[in-house]
Amino acid sequence: MLETLIELAPEILKATGETLLMLAICLSAAVVIGGALGLLVFLTSRGQSLERFRAFNLIANGVINVVRSFPFIILLVAISPFTRVIAGTSIGPLAASVPLSIAAIFYFARLIEQTLRDLPRGVIEAAEAMGASPLQIIRHVLLVEARSGLVLAVTVLAVSFLSYSAVAGVVGGGGIGDLAIRYGYYRFQTDVMVITIVLLIILVQSVQFFGQWAARRVDKR
Amino acid sequence: MPKTPSSTPAIELRAVSRRFADPGGRTVGVHPTSLSVPQGEIHGIIGFSGAGKSTLLRLVNLLERPDAGEVIVHGNTLTRLSAAGLRQARHRIGMIFQHFNLLHNQTVADNVALPMRIAGADPARIRERVQVCLDFVGLAEKADVYPGRLSGGQKQRVAIARALAPEPHVLLADEPTSALDPRTTLDLLGVLADANRRFGVTILLVSHEMEVIRRLCHRVSVMEGGRIVEQLDIADGRIPEGSQLASWLSDFGAVGPAASPSPTTRPDEAAAPHHFALEAAHA
Ligand SMILES: Nc1ncnc2c1ncn2[C@@H]1O[C@H](COP(=O)(O)OP(=O)(O)OP(=O)(O)O)[C@@H](O)[C@H]1O
Ligand SMILES: [Mg+2]
Numbered sequence: 001m002l003e004t005l006i007e008l009a010p011e012i013l014k015a016t017g018e019t020l021l022m023l024a025i026c027l028s029a030a031v032v033i034g035g036a037l038g039l040l041v042f043l044t045s046r047g048q049s050l051e052r053f054r055a056f057n058l059i060a061n062g063v064i065n066v067v068r069s070f071p072f073i074i075l076l077v078a079i080s081p082f083t084r085v086i087a088g089t090s091i092g093p094l095a096a097s098v099p100l101s102i103a104a105i106f107y108f109a110r111l112i113e114q115t116l117r118d119l120p121r122g123v124i125e126a127a128e129a130m131g132a133s134p135l136q137i138i139r140h141v142l143l144v145e146a147r148s149g150l151v152l153a154v155t156v157l158a159v160s161f162l163s164y165s166a167v168a169g170v171v172g173g174g175g176i177g178d179l180a181i182r183y184g185y186y187r188f189q190t191d192v193m194v195i196t197i198v199l200l201i202i203l204v205q206s207v208q209f210f211g212q213w214a215a216r217r218v219d220k221r
Numbered sequence: 222m223p224k225t226p227s228s229t230p231a232i233e234l235r236a237v238s239r240r241f242a243d244p245g246g247r248t249v250g251v252h253p254t255s256l257s258v259p260q261g262e263i264h265g266i267i268g269f270s271g272a273g274k275s276t277l278l279r280l281v282n283l284l285e286r287p288d289a290g291e292v293i294v295h296g297n298t299l300t301r302l303s304a305a306g307l308r309q310a311r312h313r314i315g316m317i318f319q320h321f322n323l324l325h326n327q328t329v330a331d332n333v334a335l336p337m338r339i340a341g342a343d344p345a346r347i348r349e350r351v352q353v354c355l356d357f358v359g360l361a362e363k364a365d366v367y368p369g370r371l372s373g374g375q376k377q378r379v380a381i382a383r384a385l386a387p388e389p390h391v392l393l394a395d396e397p398t399s400a401l402d403p404r405t406t407l408d409l410l411g412v413l414a415d416a417n418r419r420f421g422v423t424i425l426l427v428s429h430e431m432e433v434i435r436r437l438c439h440r441v442s443v444m445e446g447g448r449i450v451e452q453l454d455i456a457d458g459r460i461p462e463g464s465q466l467a468s469w470l471s472d473f474g475a476v477g478p479a480a481s482p483s484p485t486t487r488p489d490e491a492a493a494p495h496h497f498a499l500e501a502a503h504a
């Protein structure tokens with residue numbers, strides 16, 4: 001196993017780099033776009049300050065559900081023409097980042113919307129009574145009061161998409177999953193399989209540990 | 222902001238109504254109701270649970286939009302304002318709640334600063350007001366503490382400081398002491414009475430506790446079934462005999478000390494008030 005490890009070290013490093021790249025891209029897209037979408041879906045829901053845009057709420061909810069009902073591997077294949085347009089290719093970590101980002105955006109939107117729903121209505125109402133605009137409510141209330149929940153949402157997202165990015169390896173996405181399949185599965189090199197799994201476990205544990213630590217840090221309740 | 226002549230009422234509700242369909246299909250809420258509260262008055266709203274007290278209060282800052290009628294606060298017809306105009310007007314209408322509604326992830330000082338930040342006040346002015354208002358409620362030394370570390374009474378003091386920070390014309394209070402014990406209730410009534418005296422802020426307060434109303438309010442509106450059925454002057458702490466309110470109090474065994482208090486009782490006295498929870502009697 002040690003020999004394999006040393007022999008494959010450059011490959012493993014490259015694969016880890018690719019996995020981290022895919023994660024970085026899809027997490028950023030999810031936090032920025034999915035986060036905004038989640039906020040809007042929440043604010044346009046019944047009883048919230050942008051309730052008058054209920055139509056947006058209904059449509060966005062529908063789209064989120066539709067995208068989230070695709071098994072990831074099907075989404076991957078289904079949007080490959082779109083992926084080629086965006087990334088210029090349909091293989092490699094950059095191409096894999098396109099379906100990963102799309103899945104992550106809608107997944108995170110739902111996570112955020114649900115996290116915000118847990119906030120007590122009264123605090124939002126207090127801000128409305130002070131004359132806060134929807135943007136001010138987002139900035140001064142939602143992002144402040146829900147922040148530990150938001151950190152945990154990002155943690156859940158990162159862990160889920162670490163494993164999704166391994167699936168992307170199947171269709172030539174690169175990364176740790178790709179490594180596991182090429183050596184561990186097709187070439188029956190069990191030791192490589194073990195190494196990659198250990199690597200993924202270490203990544204998941206660190207993400208989870210760091211996420212929970214950060215969530216505790218920002219929680220003053 | 223133009224100076225309003227003091228003859229302008231602080232709060233004026235003109236035939237406002239707000240109806241809801243309850244699960245049984247009946248309509249409830251507030252019937253067309255009018256109310257005028259002069260500047261500087263502490264006005265109570267009392268009634269049984271479901272009488273429409275909270276709805277009426279929330280109509281004043283349009284947290285509840287009336288189906289019909291007009292809401293005028295300090296001469297400003299809120300019901301005719303744009304969304305931006307209403308936000309502007311709300312900067313000068315403070316509100317406190319039964320469950321305080323503080324931000325738990327912000328310090329006491331940041332909580333008090335919040336309405337002024339929302340109103341876009343400059344930082345130096347905000348610091349000054351936070352200091353003044355925390356001093357006023359006696360919590361200056363808690364400025365950097367998070368609300369989770371405070372008692373209920375202290376939380377409500379922070380909420381009062383927060384409401385007073387932007388120098389509101391009007392303070393709306395929905396059952397502000399109902400989650401607190403009798404002694405803490407007395408302390409807080411003292412703070413509210415002080416705010417009224419020192420800053421001249423008009424207070425509209427909802428409670429179902431007769432003692433709270435009697436100790437604090439100059440006048441009281443009695444609500445039943447979505448209407449104001451009676452308005453009484455209780456500035457001397459006496460409930461006029463023969464009034465609806467007096468008859469409720471006698472029906473529910475609360476005559477005596479509440480209906481005719483000794484003239485010396487004041488909010489700052491340590492004696493615990495009797496709690497004539499009309500709500501409980503109703504159930
Ligand atoms: N948003 C709403 N949707 C539907 N019905 C409502 C709503 N708000 C209030 N109501 C109904 O309107 C009536 C008056 O409610 P309101 O909260 O004003 O009563 P209240 O006098 O404040 O009672 P309590 O002492 O229990 O707080 C009640 O029957 C209540 O169920
Ligand atoms: Mg109420």
